[in-house]
Amino acid sequence: xxxxxxxxxxxxxxxxxxxxxxxxxxxxxxxxxxxxxxxxxxxxxxxxxxxxxxxxxxxxxxxxxxxxxxxxxxxxxxxxxxxxxxxxxxxxxxxxxxxxxxxxxxxxxxxxxxxxxxxxxxxxxxxxxxxxxxxxxxxxxxxxxxxxxxxxxxxxxxxxxxxxxxxxxxxxxxxxxxxxxxxxxxxxxxxxxxxxxxxxxxxxxxxxxxxxxxxxxxxxxxxxxxxxxxxxxxxxxxxxxxxxxxxxxxxxxxxxxxxxxxxxxxxxxxxxxxxxxxxxxxxxxxxxxxxxxxxxxxxxxxxxxxxxxxxxxxxxxxxxxxxxxxxxxx
Numbered sequence: 001x002x003x004x005x006x007x008x009x010x011x012x013x014x015x016x017x018x019x020x021x022x023x024x025x026x027x028x029x030x031x032x033x034x035x036x037x038x039x040x041x042x043x044x045x046x047x048x049x050x051x052x053x054x055x056x057x058x059x060x061x062x063x064x065x066x067x068x069x070x071x072x073x074x075x076x077x078x079x080x081x082x083x084x085x086x087x088x089x090x091x092x093x094x095x096x097x098x099x100x101x102x103x104x105x106x107x108x109x110x111x112x113x114x115x116x117x118x119x120x121x122x123x124x125x126x127x128x129x130x131x132x133x134x135x136x137x138x139x140x141x142x143x144x145x146x147x148x149x150x151x152x153x154x155x156x157x158x159x160x161x162x163x164x165x166x167x168x169x170x171x172x173x174x175x176x177x178x179x180x181x182x183x184x185x186x187x188x189x190x191x192x193x194x195x196x197x198x199x200x201x202x203x204x205x206x207x208x209x210x211x212x213x214x215x216x217x218x219x220x221x222x223x224x225x226x227x228x229x230x231x232x233x234x235x236x237x238x239x240x241x242x243x244x245x246x247x248x249x250x251x252x253x254x255x256x257x258x259x260x261x262x263x264x265x266x267x268x269x270x271x272x273x274x275x276x277x278x279x280x281x282x283x284x285x286x287x288x289x290x291x292x293x294x295x296x297x298x299x300x301x302x303x304x305x306x307x308x309x310x311x312x313x314x315x316x317x318x319x320x321x322x323x324x325x326x327x328x329x330x
Contacts, residue, residue, distance in 0.1 A: 001098050001127075004319075009320075013077060024042070026042065026045075029046040031046075039062075046067075046082075048090070056197060079095075080094065083121050086120030087110055093106045101127075103129070106284075123288060125290050128290035130281065132281065137278045141273060147271060150270060154247075154249065164224065164228060165246065165247060167248075168231065168235060168250045171192070171231045174272065178251065179229060182210065187225045193213060228246070247268065248266040253273030296319075300317040301317050
């Protein structure tokens with residue numbers, strides 16, 4: 001039912017693509033990250049909480065419709081529904097059924113709840129398309145509760161020693177999860193404009209994240225003991241240096257690798273990812289009951305071979321233009 005083409009994952013019967021990387025007529029978007037949500041489509045379909053993000057990032061005038069989770073529509077005989085992926089707010093797996101054959105396109109996903117996005121729900125299918133960003137046994141992430149507690153303790157210690165704390169995280173997804181768990185009694189919270197803009201988009205659906213946008217007129221030298229949430233683009237710029245003295249931390253699954261924090265040039269690394277680690281990937285794949293697995297961006301060659309050898313699944317590597325996460329894009 002689905003084919004991998006030079007434009008993206010295509011369903012001929014419904015004449016639509018899932019997360020296409022070239023302009024097409026009809027596109028279903030799993031979530032708002034830039035390698036999955038691109039400009040130039042005539043028509044977009046996404047989850048309700050993703051719609052304001054698409055308008056923010058792709059233009060207020062795009063033609064976009066939305067669906068809640070688990071609501072089914074039919075296009076030319078193909079039954080289509082969206083299901084929680086747990087990756088970020090509004091992220092969705094796409095289920096397509098035609099004449100009894102079921103495919104699920106997972107997009108990006110994680111199984112460990114972050115306390116904010118709707119947790120991942122396995123969807124039974126015959127064919128499952130999975131990412132493999134952290135598809136090696138060395139990746140074994142700690143609980144999010146442990147990581148959030150460590151972030152607050154780090155902030156509290158920095159404030160006591162006269163330092164501002166700078167958290168580097170992707171503006172869409174991880175920043176909101178971190179903000180949701182920050183202990184506001186420790187101090188003030190300030191936001192880079194990119195993070196503030198995403199927060200404002202999510203506010204359309206009833207979210208309310210803490211933090212104050214850092215305007216150009218703000219006296220950053222007067223800010224003491226605060227938490228500043230910013231994407232990596234601001235690192236080593238005059239914008240961030242004006243919060244001195246400060247200590248910076250990067251939140252990423254890559255922080256589990258020895259030397260990753262040193263190479264990133266930050267003071268602290270927290271192992272926090274919006275993707276599956278090794279055990280989550282295996283759990284998710286097996287929970288679908290699918291015999292046919294298509295492994296995309298990440299360690300796709302290694303992970304596809306593992307699924308064949310360990311679980312006797314028909315797993316193959318698929319080359320796509322989705323980008324494996326690096327730095328804070330995880």
